[in-house]
Amino acid sequence: MMELDLKRNVGRNPERNLERHLERHRTELTGYCYRMLGSGFEAEDAVQEALVRAWRTYDPDRGPLRAWLFHLATNVCLDMLRGPQRRARAMDLGPAATPGAPLGVPLPPERWIQPVPDARVLDPADVAVGRETVRLAFVAALQHLPPRQRAVLILRDVLRWSAAETATLLATTVASVNSALQRARAALPATAPLDAEVDEALLTRYVTAFERYDVDTLVSLLREDATSSMSPFTWWLRGRAAVHAVLLASDAPCAGSRLVPVRANGCPAFGQYLNGEPFALVVMEVAGGLIAGQTTYLDPGLFPLFGLPMSFEPALRTDG
Template sequence: MTSVVSRELDPRLLEHRRELTGYCYRMLGSAFDADDAVQETMVRAWRGLGDFEGRSALRSWLYRIATNVCLDQLSGRQRRALPMDLSGSPWQPVEASLASRRPGTAWVEPILDRQVVADDADPAEQAVQRESIRLAFVAALQHLPPRQRAVLLLREVLRWKADEVAQLLDTTVASVNSALQRARATLSDLGARPEPRQLDDDDQDLLDRYVDAFERYDIDAFVALLHEDATQHMPPYEMWLRGPADIGTWMLGPGSKCRGSRVLPTRANGSLAFAQYRAREGGGREPWALHVLEVDAGRIARISSFLDLDTGLFVRLGLPAELD
């Protein structure tokens, strides 16, 4: 039993857990599927560690296992998406727009930066890691066939050499280069190539003003912080909104129950974010939505509001289950 426990806690495996979670998240588009994939990777590695002879680096071996686990998970699955991927036109800011809803497995899901971004990485590497988990990029990755997805991530995010990727996928360098070229073309058509950027003081000030307006429920001040083409979507609902006017109308109408909420600032998908706790009847506040914000030209350009509802989103992300 002692040997089993020691192997389960082998730091050679556990030290790679965070980066493997980031890789599996980009592959699968779900933090929770990524956790499952990494757990399966660790189990398979634990079972094979005694036979691992060091013919390749341990990290490469783990990525080979993780890639195979992800490819297995993706087999036969429909791609995850964001609401704007499903409809080219915005919806009306009315209650009836909530009629269309899809299960959680249909949507790209959020992930907290702390789950995948290394604390000890240099700032430039952290910027790359954050940019490669942005929602738009992760959603675009879901358009790629699984093996193309793996090639692009290994080559362009993790910066592996073509021959290393070929060895991992049991294919040729020519096949890897061809897959990478096709993947790049698809992402270019979607306008989703990542461009690393740093969070600056102006972004933090914008978040502070945004949170202040939201908690006071001053909608005039709130919409003044939005880009003229700002969008908001709210999985698991298919609806999405465009423009400060419609977003403000929604918040004063169907969304008015959010009045009196309190928020917990955080970072998710490489972006500013906050967890919203809505007032509960009888007192206290309950998890309601994780809002991931995208900034453009000093204004909020996209609000991705992932509703907790009955999904247990906050608990699964490690956020507080309630806020007093």
């Protein structure tokens, strides 16, 4: 029905009507490009380029607008993925560190899976279905696949395109699509499930303990096998005991922080302010009612993407 409406109305006021119809697809396209690229910034760049190309080239007689947009977005993403290195999480790059080990040399931003706001990639009508497929671990797992296999798996298993639709989009055959999907499924690393809903009381306890630097309470909220990482460093920890040891030895560097809640990658997240200045974005993964993973991004440049202010009243520093 929307495509018929587009054919009927583009001619009346082509610029305004085409722009309106293009914008209807922005969230879905951004989610697709994010899964392909592993970066919210790059995903938005890719979508913008696809929309510009669609503005210049779309003809309603050619076929549905949505299919043409995904064709363009796929080509943009494949072009952007020609480099030799894939984005990853710290856990993909080496073994867990031991408490007391140095952080090491930071890696450049293009090496990391970056977080993305839920609102940019999840359709409110489909948020429960899409949440699992934008988790940091799942997006990192996708990066192990060759780009075309990655596109096939996302289109078929995440966005539920048919094999025929996917073949048309990729200018290939149904048999080729089915073969690529089979190989992608076999090669995709497994990811552990997370809680669909997170207990708000858990998050409240976490915020209170974090802002007071209450180490014992913070550690009590972790699973025994919890992980903690801190981009842009490959250093990461596994296990409640290791996290506890590092927190006790670190002389409370984040005491007095303020946490502002946001949503990232289908998970609760927080903008962390230190002395009133943006310091880090913290993404929480919760499983079994406890914190299973904490990924800290030491990049204040992420704050505008999440609509977070660039200054915030600091909390009073406390000793517990």
